Amino acid sequence: MIRERLHCELLLAMVMAMAMAMVEKTSSSLLLLLLFDLFLSICLFAKLDASVDADNAAVERFRSYLVIPSVHPNPNYAPAVEFLLSQAQDIGLDAQTFEFAENKPVLVLTWKGKNPLLPSVLLNSHMDVVPAEKEKWKHDPFAAVLDEKGDIYARGSQDMKCVGMQYLEAVRRLKAKGFKPLRTLHISFVPEEEVGGVNGAEKFVPSEEFKALNVAVVLDEGLASPNETYRVFNGERSPWWLVIRATGAPGHGSKLYDNSALENLIKSLDLISSYRASQFDLIKEGLAAEGEVVSVNPVFLKAGTPTPTGFVMNVQPSEAEAGFDIRLPPLADPVAFDKLIAEEWAPASRNLSFTFKQKVTVRNKKGLPCLTATDSSNPWWLLLKDSITKAGGSIGQPEIFLAATDARFVRDEGIPAFGFSPMANTPILLHDHNEFLNVREYLKGIDVYCEIIETFSSYGGPDDQSKTSSHTEL
Ligand SMILES: CSCC[C@H](NC(C)=O)C(=O)O
Ligand SMILES: [Zn+2]
Numbered sequence: 365m366i367r368e369r370l371h372c373e374l375l376l377a378m379v380m381a382m383a384m385a386m387v388e389k390t391s392s393s394l395l396l397l398l399l400f401d402l403f404l405s406i407c408l409f410a411k412l413d414a415s416v417d418a419d420n421a422a423v424e425r426f427r428s429y430l431v432i433p434s435v436h437p438n439p440n441y442a443p444a445v446e447f448l449l450s451q452a453q454d455i456g457l458d459a460q461t462f463e464f465a466e467n468k469p470v471l472v473l474t475w476k477g478k479n480p481l482l483p484s485v486l487l488n489s490h491m492d493v494v495p496a497e498k499e500k501w502k503h504d505p506f507a508a509v510l511d512e513k514g515d516i517y518a519r520g521s522q523d524m525k526c527v528g529m530q531y532l533e534a535v536r537r538l539k540a541k542g543f544k545p546l547r548t549l550h551i552s553f554v555p556e557e558e559v560g561g562v563n564g565a566e567k568f569v570p571s572e573e574f575k576a577l578n579v580a581v582v583l584d585e586g587l588a589s590p591n592e593t594y595r596v597f598n599g600e601r602s603p604w605w606l607v608i609r610a611t612g613a614p615g616h617g618s619k620l621y622d623n624s625a626l627e628n629l630i631k632s633l634d635l636i637s638s639y640r641a642s643q644f645d646l647i648k649e650g651l652a653a654e655g656e657v658v659s660v661n662p663v664f665l666k667a668g669t670p671t672p673t674g675f676v677m678n679v680q681p682s683e684a685e686a687g688f689d690i691r692l693p694p695l696a697d698p699v700a701f702d703k704l705i706a707e708e709w710a711p712a713s714r715n716l717s718f719t720f721k722q723k724v725t726v727r728n729k730k731g732l733p734c735l736t737a738t739d740s741s742n743p744w745w746l747l748l749k750d751s752i753t754k755a756g757g758s759i760g761q762p763e764i765f766l767a768a769t770d771a772r773f774v775r776d777e778g779i780p781a782f783g784f785s786p787m788a789n790t791p792i793l794l795h796d797h798n799e800f801l802n803v804r805e806y807l808k809g810i811d812v813y814c815e816i817i818e819t820f821s822s823y824g825g826p827d828d829q830s831k832t833s834s835h836t837e838l
């Protein structure tokens with residue numbers, strides 16, 4: 365469409381030049397001037413035409429990645445890796461594939477810097493996506509439909525195949541313009557982030573293979589922003605997935621007696637509910653940001669004596685269970701929280717027991733909370749802010765990510781890491797139905813990464829200190 369408009373404008377310019385020359389009986393020098401002007405316009409339009417072609421090609425490559433169904437519960441990573449390897453070959457990047465668990469490949473692409481001894485820059489993304497309920501979507505979640513508004517609908521369009529491809533497109537563009545990095549740049553594509561990274565980043569980051577990359581700073585996923593300002597994250601909350609189990613004597617449905625399994629579990633639900641409200645109030649009253657409070661949400665309830673058509677209505681069950689997704693901010697005290705669970709939410713004195721399906725505590729080796737510094741002590745933060753601004757973007761105050769990302773494993777190792785996905789003017793639709801990203805935002809994000817990569821990989825600063833001084837230990 366842009367190309368057609370350009371052609372119309374070009375035609376119009378030619379007609380106007382000829383008409384002016386004829387009507388005003390222009391002298392030959394003026395006519396020459398007009399012809400020169402016309403020549404310049406043609407050059408400009410040809411250049412614009414070429415950039416429109418390049419943008420279209422970039423969008424098509426993004427869509428090709430999106431249609432690869434690397435989806436849980438059993439993602440097949442081979443087609444995604446094959447596609448990314450073909451991209452690497454096309455761009456001219458070195459590639460290594462590691463397997464820390466069977467059929468869970470980690471792909472690392474490398475653009476060697478002029479000084480490979482300097483610690484490197486690592487851009488990470490995960491290849492896996494969460495499942496999608498196809499029938500509840502406007503378009504097939506694995507067809508990457510591009511609609512008339514320029515929105516691309518696909519699972520992974522925001523989370524986070526966009527980012528992985530934007531890294532590659534930015535490198536493609538920088539290589540084409542002859543840029544040569546000073547520091548080495550690595551781009552990793554990891555599996556299994558959506559299920560906790562146990563067979564992905566959790567094994568990769570502490571490995572010898574990772575150490576050999578000599579990483580100074582990492583970029584990983586962030587979130588879309590519904591307004592003009594990009595969001596950036598320098599820490600994240602720790603997921604604790606708690607299951608409380610209640611037992612008690614069964615009894616007739618008509619009888620009032622103490623300590624039934626459900627009565628005890630409901631008491632816990634009441635306490636947890638009040639705690640939840642107190643945390644939510646802090647957000648509602650503007651006293652804390654979402655990432656700074658403890659969130660606790662019930663995610664399942666299991667009780668009752670089943671029948672083929674429902675539940676027995678006159679038996680009080682002898683067991684019941686409830687599951688909670690709890691997220692602890694970096695400054696919360698995990699020991700105090702353990703105590704709260706053991707003594708108030710699930711005490712043995714009320715015939716309750718508890719287990720964790722997931723219990724991550726984002727702490728460094730000294731047991732202190734990990735936050736990547738966002739002040740002048742961290743050159744990478746300053747460089748990130750500057751390059752986003754230089755690319756014409758605006759960036760908000762650093763935030764704590766509500767959920768968990770692979771960046772936690774990196775921060776754990778004392779390496780600064782930022783969560784950043786350049787998607788402004790975009791509703792947050794990760795894990796939602798009808799996840800989409802507009803082509804304009806996708807392309808703008810490539811411009812942003814061009815600046816970031818150019819700036820980060822040109823930085824020759826005090827590398828020996830970058831790993832320690834830029835990491836806050838509170
Ligand atoms: C705890 S492992 C699961 C990881 C997932 N991450 C995101 C970004 O949704 C989550 O926080 O639930
Ligand atoms: Zn993600």
Ligand SMILES: [Zn+2]
Nearest residue numbers: 523558794795
């Ligand atoms: Zn996700």
